[in-house]
Amino acid sequence: MSEYVSSVRQPLVKDVGSLGEVTEAIANPLNRKPNIYWYAFFIPAVIALIGGIAATSYQIKTGIGTWGNNNSVGWGFAIVNFVFWVGIGHAGTFISAVLLLFRQKWRNSINRAAETMTIFAVICAGLFPVIHLGRIWFAYWLIPYPTGRHLWVNFNSPLLWDVFAIGTYFTVSLVFWYLGMVPDFGTLRDHTKTFIKKKIYALLSMGWSGSAKHWSRHEAISMVLAGLATPLVLSVHSVVSADFATANVPGWHTTIFPPYFVAGAIFSGFAMVLTLMIIVRKIYNFEKYITLYHFEQMAKIIILTGSLVGLAYTTEFFMAWYSQNPLEQSAFLNRVSGPYAWAYWIMVTCNVITPQLFWFKKIRTSIPLIFILSIFVNIGMWFERFVIVMTLHRAQNPDGFGMYTPTGIEFTEFIGSFGLFLTLFLLFIRFGPYIAISEVKDLTAKKLNEEKGV
C-alpha cells in the first residue's frame, strides 16, 4: 500500500488520541452490561426466533401442505427467502475479500460486522431449502457418496450445484472470518478480567502473541484467502441464478442472470450492512470509527450496483421484445400488468428509482435518510426474488395457471429467519470482536504518525 496519502482523501478515523483508546473503546463494551438499545433489538429478535421455531416444527410434523405452494407455483416463500438471504450474504465477502484486493482501506472498520452478517445470512439461507425437503431427516441424501442403495444425486441439477456452491462459500467465509478474528481474540483475552471469558478468548486466539512471525503468517493467509474468496463472490450467486436460468421457463431462461444476480446480491448485501451498521453505531456510539465517510462510500456502491440491476431489468425487457418470442413477451407483460404487478412496481421503485437519490450528496450524508433508503433496498430485493418466482403463476397453458397465497406458517417462518439472524448478530456484538481492532489500529497508527510528521 502506498504510504503516501493525498490531501484530497478524507480521514478514515476521527479524533482518536492513541492506539490504547481504540482497544478501550471496542473491548470495554464487551465487559459491561449491554445498554437499553441492545435489549430493544434483542428481545423482539428472540421472540421472532421462537415463533419461527414453532412454525417450522409444526410444518415439519404436518408437511409442506402447510404452505401455499401448489401445482403451478411449486416454489414459494422458501426459495424467495433462500435467494434473499444468500444475496445478503454477499456483501461480507465482497467487503473483506474484493475490497482488500482493491486496497480500499475504508473497509477496515466495517469488514468484521459485514463478514459476521455474511455467515449468519448464509445460515438463514441454508435453512429454507432444507425445511423444504419435506422429509428433513433424509437431508444427508444431498451429499453424494457411494451407498448400497445405488442411488446417486442428480449431478445435472443446478439445485445440487447449489449444495456445493453454498457449502464451499460458507466454509471459506467461515475460515476467513475466524482467522481475521484471531489477533482480536488475543487483544480481548488480554483485556478481560472475568476468568471464564478469559479462558474462552484464550482458546479462540490459538496462542496469538502478536509476534512479527505471527503477523507475517497472518497477512499471507489473508491475501491467499481473499484471492480464493473473490471468485466465490461471483460463483455462488451465479449458481443460484442457474436454478432459474437453466429452466425452459419464459422469464427465467435468460443468459444475463448470473452477473445480474451477483450485482443484485452485492446490492442487497450492502443495504443490509448499512442498516445494521447504523444500528451498531447507535448502540455503541462509534462515530469515531464508523464515520459518515464510510456510509457515503457504501451509498456509492448502492448506486453502482442498483444501476447495474436497473441495466439488467432494461436488457431483459428489451430482449424479451427483441426475441419476438410470444411466450417471453407475455411473461414480461404479465410481470408489469398481471396480478402480481404490484410486486413488480414495488421492486422497480425500491431497486431502481429510490437508490438513485444517493446521487445527491445531501441525501447520502444524512444518516436517517440512508437508513430509510437502505431498508427500501432490502424490501425491493426481497420483492425481486418474489417477482421472479411468481413467473410460475402463468404457465404456457391455462391448466398451469394458479395464484399463490402464502400462509401464516410461511410468514412466521420468514419473520423467524430475521429473528435467528438478529439474535445471532446481537449475541456476536455482545461477546465478539465486532470491529476489527487490529485493522482499525493500523489506520489509527498511520494517522497518528502523519500528525506527528513521522
Added chain:
Amino acid sequence: MSETFDFTNRLKLICLILIAIGIVSLTFGYLEYAGPESYHQRFWANILVNNFLFLGVAVGATFFVALQYVANAGWSVAIKRIPEAMGAFIPIAAVLMLVFYFAGGKNLYHWIHELHKTVPDAIIAGKSSYLNEPFFIIRMIGFFAIWSFFWWFFRRSSMKEDQTGGLDSYKSSRRLGSIFMILFALTVSFASFDWLMSLDPHWFSTMFGVYSFSGIILHTIAIIAIIVVFLKRKGYLKGTNENHVHDLGRLMFGFSTFWIYIWYFQFMLIWYANIPEETAYFKHRVEGPWLGYFIANAVVNWAIPFFALMTRNSKRNLMNVTIIGIVLVFGYWLDLYVTVFPSAVGVIGETGMMPLPPSIGYLEIGGFLGYIGLFMLVLGRFLSKAPLMPKKHPLLEESLHLHT
C-alpha cells in the same frame, strides 16, 4: 517529470509499413473474395472485426480513465496519459465505421435485405421498429458522439490541469466520469447488439452486452500494459515502477477470469436449456470446422493468461506481462473472428445461413496488421503531443510512491 514521448521517424516508418501491408492485403482481398451476389462478405467481415476491436479498446481506455476518477484511484495517475491517448482512435473509428456501413458493409446484415423483400421473414419484420436502417445509423452516430465527447472532455481537462493546477479539473472529471459510467454501460450494450448480435438477426442473448464489455475491458488493460512496458523500456515513465505493471497484471488476470466466467455461462445456459432458436448460434461454432477456433478462443483469452500470470513474480516481470498482453491482443481478434465470421460469412441455404469454414489467409493477417499500424500511428501522435506524466493531479504523489 515533463518528459514527452518522442515519436521517432523509425517508429513512424514501422507504422506506415504496417498500414501499407494492410492496404495492399485489403485491396487484393476485396478483388479476390467477391462473395455470393458480390457482397464481398469476407472482406467486410474483416473490416468489422478490426473496427470493433480497435474501437473497443479506444472506448475501453476512455472508460478506464473515467473509472480511475470515479473510484478515486491513486495508483494509476502516472500512467493515465496512455489511455487518454488511446481514446484518440474513437473519432477515427467513427469514420471507419461509417465508411464500412455505407461502402457495402451493411450487406453483412441479413435483416436489411430481408426488410426489402415484399414478404419479409415474420420475426425480422417484428423487430423492424428497432432494426431498421435509419434508426441503426442514428444510433451509430449517437454512440460515437457520446464516446468522442467524453474522450475529448477527459483529455482536455487533464491538459488544463497541467497548466492551472487546483482541484477544478479533478472534480469535474469525477462528476462527468460518473455520468459516463451509465452511458458507457448502455452504449456498449446496444452497440454490441447492433453491430455484432444482429449479424444473426434471429438470435438473441441478454448476456451479449456483458460479454462485449468483458472483452473490451480485458483487452484495453492488456494494451495499456504493453504500452507501459514499451515506454519504460525506451526510458520513459521514470516515475513508474514494477508495482504499476504488477497492478496492470493483476487486472489482466482478474478480468481474464471474468471474461471466461461470462463466456462460460452464456454458453452453458443456452446449451443446457437447448432451445433451437438460441442454440442455432452455438451450433455453427461447436459443430464442424469452427470447433477448434471456438475452444482456442477460451484457451488464448483465459487459460494462457490465467496460468502465466498466477504468481506474484510473473506479474512483476515486464517481459512476461508484455508477452501475455500480445497474446491477449491476438486473442481479442480471435474472439471477434469467432463471433463475426460464422454469422456473417456463408451461403444462404434452405435452413438459413450455412457458415463457410474458417480460413485465415493474407486478408485476415494483413488487414489486422494494417489496423495495428493505424492504431499505433494515432497513439504515437497523441502520446507525443503531451507530457507523459500529468503534473498537477492531486493524487499524483500517491502513484509515484506506489508500493504494493
